[in-house]
Amino acid sequence: MPICFLTSELNAFSNFIETKADVIYLNQEWSDEPAYPVFQFVDPRNGWMIITQSHWGSKPPAYRVGDTVNMLFDPNNPTNVMSKSFQRQLSL
Numbered sequence: 001m002p003i004c005f006l007t008s009e010l011n012a013f014s015n016f017i018e019t020k021a022d023v024i025y026l027n028q029e030w031s032d033e034p035a036y037p038v039f040q041f042v043d044p045r046n047g048w049m050i051i052t053q054s055h056w057g058s059k060p061p062a063y064r065v066g067d068t069v070n071m072l073f074d075p076n077n078p079t080n081v082m083s084k085s086f087q088r089q090l091s092l
């Protein structure tokens with residue numbers, strides 16, 4: 001069952017659009033909790049600025065404010081994002 005779930009997750013990302021995003025903030029309420037990066041990028045289809053927080057946090061933080069990250073975003077919901085490096089880890 002988990003393999004089917006992973007396969008369906010990877011298929012869901014196949015229509016995502018690749019872009020570059022800047023890390024503008026790390027949302028971490030307490031020092032012992034994961035940090036969730038907040039990304040800012042421009043949707044290349046319409047030029048709109050998108051700001052969104054990742055659903056994936058880490059401790060220690062995977063990014064620093066000011067980092068530029070290769071991202072994938074859902075064209076139907078541009079606030080649904082995933083870093084390209086995380087997508088590669090899922091596909092291993």
